[in-house]
Amino acid sequence: MLFHVEMVVSLPHDMPEDVANEIKTRERQYAQDLQTQGKWRHLWRIAGSYANVSIFDVESNSELHELLSNLPLFPYMDITVRPLCRHPSSIRDDDR
Numbered sequence: 001m002l003f004h005v006e007m008v009v010s011l012p013h014d015m016p017e018d019v020a021n022e023i024k025t026r027e028r029q030y031a032q033d034l035q036t037q038g039k040w041r042h043l044w045r046i047a048g049s050y051a052n053v054s055i056f057d058v059e060s061n062s063e064l065h066e067l068l069s070n071l072p073l074f075p076y077m078d079i080t081v082r083p084l085c086r087h088p089s090s091i092r093d094d095d096r
């Protein structure tokens, strides 16, 4: 199942830099592991914002919820999820 996920990050202004950097380091490792597994198919920065647009490929709504809620930055994110289905005009076989 494919999902379009938009994540907007808002770290508290008074969060110490070393704490923020430690969370971001764990976030990067987590995101890269999921990309390697093929579950996090696309990850794009939204230009000019501390936000991303992502495509997840998971087995269920519950799996997506678990992956997102375990993001190290999850407590500091506003997340919008949109379910996707194949477009009839798509020429990409993996757009399922």
Ligand SMILES: O=C(O)C[C@H]1C=CC(=O)O1
Residues within 6 Å of the ligand: 007, 009, 027, 028, 031, 043, 050, 051, 052, 073
């Ligand atoms: O920077 C972000 O968009 C937030 C988050 C998503 C992946 C990652 O490494 O950090």
